[in-house]
Structure formats: C-alpha cells, structure tokens
Amino acid sequence: MMGSDFFYRDKIPVVILGATGTVGQRFIELLAVHPWFQIVAVAASERSVGRRYGEVVNWLMASAIPPEVASLEVLRCEPGIPGSIAFSGLDSSVAGEVETKFAEAGYIVISNSRNHRMDADVPLLIPEVNPEHLELLKVQKFGKGKIVTNPNCSVIGLTIGLKPLFDRFGIELVHAVTLQAISGAGYPGVASMDILDNVVPLIEGEEDKVETEPLKILGTYQQDGEIKPAQIKISAQCNRVPVNDGHMACVSVKLKTKPKPEEMIEAWRSFTSEAQTLGLPLAPKNPIHYFDEKNYPQPKIHRNLDKGMCVSIGRLQDCPILDYKFSLLSHNTIRGAAGGAILCAELMVRKGYIFW
Secondary structure, eight states: OOOOHHHHHHSEEEEEETTTSHHHHHHHHHHTTOSSEEEEEEEEOGGGTTSBHHHHOOOOSSSOOOHHHHTSBEEESSTTSSOSEEEEOOOHHHHHHHHHHHHHTTOEEEEOSSTTTTOTTSOBOOTTTOGGGGGGGGGOSSTTOEEEEOOOHHHHHHHHHHHHHHHHTOEEEEEEEEEEOGGGGOSSOSOHHHHTTOOBOOOTTHHHHHHHHHHHHTSEEOTTSOEEOOOOEEEEEEEEOSOSSOEEEEEEEEESSOOOHHHHHHHHHTOOOHHHHTTOTTSOSSSEEEEOSTTOOOHHHHTTGGGGTSEEEEEEEEOSSSSEEEEEEEOTTIIIIIHHHHHHHHHHHHTTSSOO
C-alpha cells in the first residue's frame, strides 16, 4: 500500500485497529516516529471505511496527523489487511471477537482492550515487571498468531510502583484510591456538566480491574504454562477527576517485612529491568522517579517525564493502619495505553517473538 522492498526490510509493518479513537490516535502519534515499526494500514468502524483517514478522524493529539497516515484509506477490521502486527485500540464491545480473528489469521495482536486480559494463556504484560509471562505464547491456541494484552491504565502505574516492594519486602495488603484523568474515558468521554467543579466516584468496572489484574501480573509463571497469582489482597476506590491526562493513586501498603523508609525509596530509585538493559526505544531510562519534594508528583508537571513512560512516586509516609502510604502518578494514554503496548511489542522483537 505504501511500501517498497527496502521499506519492508527496514521496518516491521503494523496495522492500527480502532485507529480513529483516542488510543488509536496515540498509537499513530508514537508509531509515526518509531525506529522499528511502520504503519501500513489503519482500520476502524464501518462509518469510516473507504475514506481517507485524515478526512474522518477527529484528531485530538497535540501533534499534527502524520501525512503518510492521513492519506491512508480506512479499512474494515478484518484479517487480510496489510501488516504483521495489529495494535488494537478497539472498544471492548467488539475487541474480543475481532482480536481473536486476527490472531487466528496469523497476526501478532497487541491489545489495549480488556477482553483477553484474564485469559489463562494470554500474557498480561508490563515489560519491566513480568517479561517471563511471554512464555505463555508457547501454549497459546492461535497457531502462528498470538495475543498479548496491555493491563488497565491505572493498573500499569500501580503495579510498576509495587514491583520493587513486592520483590524485596513482600506485599500482603494494598489499598489504592485512584484519581483518574478524563482522557481515560475516551472521547467525548465524561460530559462537561458532570466533571467540571466535580469528582465522580464511579468508573464502571474499574475497581475490579485494579483489584485483580496486578495479581496475575505479579504472579509466578509455572513450567506447565500457567500463572500462579500473587497472594495479595487489594482494595481499590476509583474516581474520575477534572484532569486531562495523568492518573494519580494514593496507595497504602502492608509489607511482609517492614523496611525503613529510606530502604523503600532506594528500592524504587534503583529499580531497573530487562527493558532498560535491552535498550528498547520506548523504555524509560528510569522506570520509577521518586521525589523528595513534599507536594510531588503532580499530573501537570510530571505526566510527560521520561517520554511519558515512567512512574512518579512521592510523599512516602508512615501509615497508621498499614505500614506505609505514598502518592503515585503515571500517564494514562502513553504509559497506560498506547506507549505501554508498543513497549510490549519492542520486548517481543528483542526476545525473538516477533521477527524483523
């Protein structure tokens, strides 16, 4: 469609499913400048099919639409279109069936949708946390095609923040109150009369995701091709707040071995992973930034730190009910959505699950 022999040798061809939505747009923005991947097709709902992408999309990103993508014809979300990797930003109402069809047709599907996250043979992947879960792909049922899922946007930031504590000290209990940006609701999202001068203490289905997904992510891969969930009790309360981008979480933890505060901070600041060692393009230099300033982190100031891919933590304090409490921030549409999914694909390339 828009390539050459040199082009296909030089980069991996990818398709964006749900390309007109906010997550699809973020995929396009990040992939347009990616050194490994090239967008060769965009697919969306029937009302956009057959028209040029630039004509149908309500572009919401701060950057301009890449001209090479704006000129692409929007295709149906059906196998047979160009690309070997399908990045999915589809709505959950249709994602499950469509992603299964693409995997069965031989595509590598990297999904931001919830439908396959808790499937026993599908990795729920955060590259810095559980890269070994890619072993599940060896027992997946789709033949040459595969499905890998990106966790919930709040879960990604929370679980990265918990990972160093889990490894060093063990975790028994977590209580998390999330303050989630309006971009997490998609577009047009929450009505202005509902969110302006307000906090909405309900995000349908969100609390269940925050309470269950980290257990799979922090679980142990078994040689029989199963994940033994982590034995942690998590209680979550999720709120929508009038912030454009950046999900906050106020977290309290009870640890199996209570460290000194400086030991917790050192665990966060020294945390690194295979994603950094492998030099993945979207991997943050430091997965976690801990701030000594008493009023940090803040979405307006820190959401774009380290390409929008790191987790910012601050305000570590003693907790009178559990052991410690702290504040945590991550960018929900970059780290928590498209950027996190692209990082999953980068890891799969480096580990030989995607051939270049």
